[in-house]
Amino acid sequence: MATERSAQATWQGDLMSGSGEIHEVPSGAFGPLQVTWASRAEEEHGGKSSPEELIAAAHAACFAMAFSNELAKAGHAPERLETSATVTFVPGTGITKSALTVVGSVPGIDDAAFEEIAEQAKNGCPVSGALKGNAELTLDARLQN
Amino acid sequence: MPRIERHANVVWEGNLARGSGLISAGTGAFEQLEYSNAVRIGKGTEGKTSPEELLAAAHAACLATSVAGELTRAGTPPERIDVDANIVMDEVEGKGHQIVESQVRVRVRVPGIDEDKFRRVIEEADEGCPFSTLIKASAKVSIDAELEG
Secondary structure (H helix, E strand, C coil), X not given: CCEEEEEEEEXXXXXCCCEEEECCCCCCCXXXXXXXXXXXXXXXXXXXXXXXXXXXXXXXXXXXXHHHHXXXXXXXXXXXXXXXXXXXXXXXXXXXXXXXXXXXXXXXXXXXXXXXXXXXXXXXXXXXXXXXXXXXXEEEEEECX | CXXXXXXXXXXXXXXXXXXXXXEXXXXXXXXXXXXXXXXXXXXXXXXXXXXHHHHHHHHHHHHHHHHHHHHHHCCCCCCEEEEEEEEEEEEEXXXXXXXXXXXXXXXXXCCCCCHHHHHHHHHHHHHHCHHHHHHCCCCEEEEEEEEEC
């Protein structure tokens, strides 16, 4: 069954001096969020989100779910997974990389199995599927029992 | 050109069916957004976000920026750009769930541009939007653009 999720944004003015707003999302979970070219393309973000940060959030969230599922299927449902994604944007070139990390508390699993299942989840999650081929995907997985 | 990094983190507890997670942005722009599998694949959202909603927000914002950039470069800076992005996830045989499409609707108010030039600008904006390029590995990007008089 197909699932659809939508969101809206408005931009006013030219690129450098104008600004945009991601409207409150239809679920009501977040927003409105202000975006500008400077806060997106310079190191100093000024507390503003950007498309790259939203992709990082989507990727970390997707990976965490896929990993919890793969672990449970292998008989090791996790107690807790702390994941992060760092997305690299090179203006003029594009989005070049998403680096995933995970620290997991998973009873009864060894390091090797944990890392192998993490790798499967990295390759299998739908957001990874949409990014791979065009961006480098990396994973640093650490078991902390 | 500088390399810009943006990160986000998630804490997930439990298995897929009954567990849930909290999503936080590195910038602090949003924090501890709850999500779960039931909400991700269900029809109702119960006030919760999902990876696909975050991608829809990313695409809408990315394309709005690109259209603003291309119009500015073409010498016709925009007054207002409205973008609506709809991310579709579906089960693909042998591959499980995949992001299969992003359907984008763009409405632009900009003085002094004709329809042909507007179409070219939209194409260039799609090619120049890093998100559009990024997801083309698995997803089709369709853009419906309208020039408002």
